[in-house]
Amino acid sequence: MANDKQISDLSLIDQKRINIRKIKNNIFYSILLLSILFSILVLCILLYQIFSEGIKWIDWDFITSMPSRSPEKAGILSALVGSIWTIGLTALIALPVGVGTAIYLEEYANKKGIFYKLLTINIANLAGVPSIVYGMLGLAVFVRFMNLERSILSGALTLSILILPTIIVSSQEALKSVPLSLKEGSFALGMTKWRTIAGVTLPFAIPGILTGSILAISRAMGEAAPLIMVGAAGYIAFLPSGPLDSFTVLPIQIFNWTSRPQAEFQNVAAAGIMVLMVLLLSANAAAIILRNKYQKKID
Template identity: 70%
Template sequence: MKGIESAVDSSMIKGVGSKSNIMKRRMQSKLFEMFFFGAIMFGIMMLMVLMANIIKEGIGWLDIDFITSFPSRFAKKAGIKSALVGSIWVMSLTFLFSFPLGVGTAIYLEEYSDKKKRFNKILQVNIANLAGVPSIVYGILGLAVFVRFMGFERSIISGALTLGLLILPVIIVSSQEALKSVPNELRHGAYAIGVSKWQTITGVVLPYALPGILTGTILAMSRAMGEAAPLIIIGAAGYISFLPESITDSFTVLPIQIFNWTSRPQAEFQNIAAAGILVLMILLLSANAVAVIIRNKYEK
């Protein structure tokens, strides 16, 4: 009897101890939840303050003349036309270069390559590491390879290829994760009815993984659209009074034009820089909205 009573007492003590541990874990979980929520709210508040300041300074300078005018030494005559058209040129070519190559690489690594081979493991690690390389390093690479070695000079194609290399690892990694999320049952079902591997990938796997692939591409393109350092390294012009007509022409982009205006001491140039930031954000949000609509369509 004493043994039974001691066993019951010990079990009760353990139960009380487990309840206290549960309460302790719940309290820790609540504290961490409050901490992370506070961090999110702090970031959102700082962003709102920054946006309010930009809108306050730039909204008065944002009009049709600002969009349709070329840069000038005089703030009242300065516009953003050449930088806006240059950004559209560069980002369009960047997408055409990086998206097919990135998705194709991800398909090879996930669907065709032998993951147990040492070469494929090294390749996978290097791709993941390249996603964290500073953007200015890609600018140095673009200057050495595209501008000098391949002879593209300081042109739109050099800028697009440099930015394409910058976002390529991000697209590859995100596309791989999207392909991994496709259930194997879908592949096996396609093989069971006699469909080839390539038809399975294009007809079953890619449509299922496309929303995730587009999500990663949106994030990568958003990063590329706001980059100035690699384009400055390869020699993108700070002042252009003409519109590029081909991929071999000189160019400038919105981030570089905004950077040049912010370096001026006059208060008027600070205001038109804020207006340029608003144009860049509108362009960025418009491109992202189109991509999100396409992604949501494939999700359905």
């Protein structure tokens, strides 16, 4: 009887512990849910404010006109072309270098060596460095030391360094996800290591690589601080024709409009934000389509 009572007491204690854990779990779940709902609510309020103020100012003249001191005549063409130039060059520079570095680290480097450990630790740490620091680095190295002046190329190289850690880390994780059996099967058929990487490893890892690249390019597209440091102008009344021309980008042009005293420029800035969002979503959509295409081939 005593043993039965002890067992009963223990079961009651266990049940109380389970109930306490359930209560804690529900509280924690509720806090997280409220945090997400609050974030979504704030985002919806911001989007509503932007669209309600900016939709009236978007027309073909706004897209095809240059910036102006008058809000009625202000356009976004030079900033739009500058953003396309800058992001295009950034992607051309950062993607091959980032993916190539990830391939070296995962397929060729000695993972037990000190060099590999130092390199991976520093890459992970660089992902958390503030963007303004990369801007100062770009100003010192690309603008002054390499004499590239305050050009599109200087801005693209600076943004490339900014997003390289993200691309490298995400590409490494994508390469790690490739099943070892696929590589061993390729080697068993007599393929060299490079042919195995190019024909087996990379095609399987491309969806994951593109996912990380989407996030990295999206971050670069919205950056303003590093480009201000390397000399992106707040007002450009001409279209850049090459990588060594002066430039401005959408985030800087929007910031310039928001700092103007006229209330109408706030609405023009909202219209500029809408254009930036369309450009960002278009780039993301293109990358997602490519990712899904390669994912279907793998499946």
